[in-house]
Amino acid sequence: xxxxxxxxxxxxxxxxxxxxxxxxxxxxxxxxxxxxxxxxxxxxxxxxxxxxxxxxxxxxxxxxxxxxxxxxxxxxxxxxxxxxxxxxxxxxxxxxxxxxxxxxxxxxxxxxxxxxxxxxxxxxxxxxxxxxxxxxxxxxxxxxxxxxxxxxxxxxxxxxxxxxxxxxxxxxxxxxxxxxxxxxxxxxxxxxx
Numbered sequence: 298x299x300x301x302x303x304x305x306x307x308x309x310x311x312x313x314x315x316x317x318x319x320x321x322x323x324x325x326x327x328x329x330x331x332x333x334x335x336x337x338x339x340x341x342x343x344x345x346x347x348x349x350x351x352x353x354x355x356x357x358x359x360x361x362x363x364x365x366x367x368x369x370x371x372x373x374x375x376x377x378x379x380x381x382x383x384x385x386x387x388x389x390x391x392x393x394x395x396x397x398x399x400x401x402x403x404x405x406x407x408x409x410x411x412x413x414x415x416x417x418x419x420x421x422x423x424x425x426x427x428x429x430x431x432x433x434x435x436x437x438x439x440x441x442x443x444x445x446x447x448x449x450x451x452x453x454x455x456x457x458x459x460x461x462x463x464x465x466x467x468x469x470x471x472x473x474x475x476x477x478x479x480x481x482x483x484x485x486x487x488x489x490x
Contacts, residue, residue, distance in 0.1 A: 306432035307358040313425040314351035318344045324414035332411045334400035346393045353382050380440055383433035390426040397422045
């Protein structure tokens, strides 16, 4: 089934979008201060980003399962949505992972505690980015395959129509050859009373 390929990547994105805020809230900002950076609130940014990722991943995973269960499966709409959301998530998580990496390095250099939790959040941010890249790639692949299938279907339908018209033309030629010359067609033989 075509619609299932992006769903695997969405499953990874859902898992990581749950784990990241848990680590951030329990280890890096338990008392309100953020140990992921020296100034600002990178923890809140990462938590909000993970929340949105979780929301859209669950939403698209549900839509994907529903589309895959239809007979016949209907992946084109899912592929369009998944491609758009995944492309946006790739851009967003690129910024989030870079921010976490740069700010986390500053926090480590400043000697803030919880280095392992900080490293975990940075690594998981990059993994979540990779999951969304995989989702985008799978959804784009689905869109390309669906476009090729539709084009083939159009060519097949056009060929079928051309074959039908050719057969009809040949049948009309045979019918015309069967009528002797000089005999009017049956519709011209109308009796007037």
